[in-house]
Every structure is written in C-alpha cells, then in structure tokens.
Amino acid sequence: MDNTQGPPEPRRMLSFVYNANPSRVVFKPGARLDIAAELARQGLKAALILSTPQQVNEANDIANLLGSSAAGIFSNATMHTPIAVTDQALAQAKDKQADCVISVGGGSTTGLGKAISVRTGLPHISIPTTYAGSEMTPVLGETVDGVKTTRSDPRILPGTVLYDVDLTLSLPQKLSATSGVNAIAHAVEALYAPDTNPIIRLLAKEGIRALAEALPVIVIDGANVSARSTALYGAWLCGQCLGGTTMSLHHKLCHVVGGSFNLPHAETHTILLPHTIAYNAPAVPEANKDMAEVLPGAEGDCTVGLNKLIDRLGVGKALKDYGMKEEDIDKAAEIALRNPYANPRPIVQEKIRELIRRAWAGEEARPDL
Numbered sequence: 089m090d091n092t093q094g095p096p097e098p099r100r101m102l103s104f105v106y107n108a109n110p111s112r113v114v115f116k117p118g119a120r121l122d123i124a125a126e127l128a129r130q131g132l133k134a135a136l137i138l139s140t141p142q143q144v145n146e147a148n149d150i151a152n153l154l155g156s157s158a159a160g161i162f163s164n165a166t167m168h169t170p171i172a173v174t175d176q177a178l179a180q181a182k183d184k185q186a187d188c189v190i191s192v193g194g195g196s197t198t199g200l201g202k203a204i205s206v207r208t209g210l211p212h213i214s215i216p217t218t219y220a221g222s223e224m225t226p227v228l229g230e231t232v233d234g235v236k237t238t239r240s241d242p243r244i245l246p247g248t249v250l251y252d253v254d255l256t257l258s259l260p261q262k263l264s265a266t267s268g269v270n271a272i273a274h275a276v277e278a279l280y281a282p283d284t285n286p287i288i289r290l291l292a293k294e295g296i297r298a299l300a301e302a303l304p305v306i307v308i309d310g311a312n313v314s315a316r317s318t319a320l321y322g323a324w325l326c327g328q329c330l331g332g333t334t335m336s337l338h339h340k341l342c343h344v345v346g347g348s349f350n351l352p353h354a355e356t357h358t359i360l361l362p363h364t365i366a367y368n369a370p371a372v373p374e375a376n377k378d379m380a381e382v383l384p385g386a387e388g389d390c391t392v393g394l395n396k397l398i399d400r401l402g403v404g405k406a407l408k409d410y411g412m413k414e415e416d417i418d419k420a421a422e423i424a425l426r427n428p429y430a431n432p433r434p435i436v437q438e439k440i441r442e443l444i445r446r447a448w449a450g451e452e453a454r455p456d457l
C-alpha cells in the first residue's frame with residue numbers, strides 16, 4: 089500500500105449558508121395520542137383546535153384526548169387563509185382564553201394556525217395530514233378580497249410538529265399522489281435554488297427517494313402503513329427544503345396558474361413539475377444527476393424519471409381538465425414573466441408559453457424547449 093499520497097484532496101471548496109428552521113418534531117404512529125403530554129410538557133392548558141369542516145372528526149378526537157385542556161374547536165379553516173376566517177378564529181381564541189393552537193389537517197389548516205400564532209404569539213402545535221409541507225416553513229400566504237399575499241417571518245414557523253401516520257390513511261389515494269408530488273417539487277427546486285447547500289441537498293435527495301418509493305404503493309393500497317409512513321417522512325424532508333431555500337420557476341408558475349385561474353393546488357404542481365424540470369434540467373446538470381439517482385428508471389435523466397413516476401401514479405396530466413381555458417395560456421405566460429425571480433435558466437417568454445401550453449394540453453414533458 090502506498091502511504092505517501094496523504095488524504096484525498098477535497099473536490100472543491102465548500103462555502104454556504106444554512107438556515108435551520110428550529111422546531112420540535114415527533115414522528116411516530118399514534119403521535120396524536122400523546123397530545124395531552126405534549127401540552128403539559130410545554131405548560132399549556134387551553135388549546136384551540138383547528139380543522140376544516142371536512143376534518144372536524146379529527147379535531148373532536150384531539151379535543152377528547154385533551155379533556156379539560158381543550159378550550160374549543162374552530163372547524164372552518166379555508167384554502168388560502170382568508171383574513172375574514174382568521175378574524176373569526178382569533179375572536180374564538182380570545183373568548184376561550186386559549187393559550188395555544190393545535191392545527192390538524194393539510195396546508196389550509198396549518199396556514200390558519202400560523203396566522204393566529206403570528207398575530208398573538210400563541211404556541212402552535214401542528215399535526216399535518218397531507219404532504220404539502222407547510223408545517224416546516226416560516227411562510228404564510230393569506231387572502232384579502234381574493235388577493236393572496238405571502239410573507240416570511242421566523243415567528244410563523246410552528247414550534248412543534250407531530251407526524252402521525254394514522255391521520256394520513258384517510259387521505260384519498262389520488263390526492264395522496266398529487267400531494268406527494270407537490271412535496272417532491274419543493275425538493276426539486278431546493279436542489280438548484282440560489283441558496284441551496286449540502287445539507288438541503290441531502291434532505292432533498294432523501295425526500296424525493298422516499299416519496300418516489302412510497303407513492304406508487306399508496307395509489308394501489310392506501311392503507312399500506314409502511315408506505316404511508318415513508319411518504320410522510322419524505323414529505324417532512326421536502327417541507328424542510330421548502331422552508332430552507334428560495335423557490336424558482338416551478339413554484340412561480342404554480343402560484344400564477346393556480347392562483348389566477350383557481351386551479352387545485354396539488355394537482356397543478358403535479359401537472360407542471362415534469363415540464364418545469366424538463367425546462368431547467370439542461371442548466372443544472374448536478375441537480376439532474378441527484379434527481380436521476382433517486383427516481384427509479386430515470387436512466388440519468390430526471391425528466392424521464394419523473395414522467396415514469398407520474399405515469400405509475402395515474403394522475404391527471406392536463407390543466408384543461410381542471411378548468412383552465414386555452415385563452416388563459418397567454419395570460420399565464422405574461423403574468424409569469426411580470427416579476428423577475430431567481431431561476432437557473434433564463435426565462436424566455438415564448439418558451440414559457442409553450443411549457444404552459446404543453447401542461448394545459450396534457451402532453452408528455454420533453455427536453456426540447
């Protein structure tokens with residue numbers, strides 16, 4: 089053996105900023121059953137429990153587990169966090185003298201918990217039941233008179249997150265698939281974010297790997313607890329990617345297209361992601377390699393891997409099937425170009441228009457833009 093060579097040279101000089109978003113995470117089946125102990129641990133005695141009308145049973149279960157520490161239930165959480173709804177919940181929190189909020193549900197309910205917490209300083213315990221990842225971000229989107237504004241503030245981040253796989257079993261299989269691809273989108277854009285870093289890349293690759301493994305199982309067997317657990321784990325990691333980096337073209341297009349034409353959140357992400365990846369991949373060979381390594385059947389090309397995953401999930405591929413009109417394509421391209429934002433590949437209007445047209449028509453994503 090030749091000992092004269094010394095240790096291998098590092099491949100390159102590392103230089104980065106990593107902003108950890110500190111929260112306490114409990115990840116275990118039945119985590120919700122420990123909710124009373126969790127409150128006691130934090131010295132809290134009066135929780136306002138939040139849900140959508142569709143998940144009021146879950147909110148009731150939490151209230152029963154808390155007994156006298158449940159101050160009340162507000163079950164009117166609404167997509168895009170309308171301020172009028174937040175005001176109603178705030179009034180109830182004040183009336184019941186709540187000393188914390190517990191959100192049980194997807195991104196809409198988590199958003200309401202954030203909106204109350206940032207206004208009052210009340211601790212927020214989040215129990216996510218989709219894969220959207222909002223519980224891991226210091227970001228809040230709110231709507232006033234239909235106009236959505238987004239802000240970021242470390243005080244928005246929920247202090248405690250309980251991941252309980254049991255609560256995800258009821259998530260309909262198709263919504264599980266699209267919510268999971270929504271999570272993958274966070275990790276994809278984190279891989280080539282202007283503020284990406286080696287820690288985020290580890291989280292992103294592992295998050296995509298976990299979801300790509302679990303989602304095809306879930307669409308066949310929604311009650312498969314280990315696949316559900318793997319998906320929730322992946323969603324947690326992808327949520328950290330969203331909370332820790334700046335998103336690019338894909339998230340911008342989803343906001344524009346989803347927001348302007350009132351399209352469903354997770355489905356819009358799922359339809360657009362292969363197309364935005366195909367557009368950006370030539371500009372980000374390292375991210376392409378990272379994704380291709382964890383997407384089964386990618387053969388070195390992340391677009392191929394993602395197309396295969398979407399095919400296996402059997403989800404919708406065309407924005408027109410969700411109500412977007414052909415004449416909206418030009419409008420969407422024009423709005424997408426309006427505010428400059430970070431993207432690894434320059435944004436060229438006619439190419440973005442063609443990208444949106446393909447997604448609208450339901451064509452397979454191709455790397456020829």
Ligand code: NAD
Nearest residue numbers: 140142168194195196217218220222225227255256258259
């Ligand atoms: P959602 O919270 O709107 O939920 C969709 C529907 O599914 C609701 O009726 C909900 O009650 C129901 N549902 C949720 N979990 C269920 C389960 N396990 N079983 C049965 N039904 C269930 O959907 P979402 O995709 O989680 O969240 C979308 C919203 O979150 C959007 O407004 C989006 O902008 C926001 N969001 C924000 C961030 C952020 O960082 N601020 C991140 C991701 C998403």
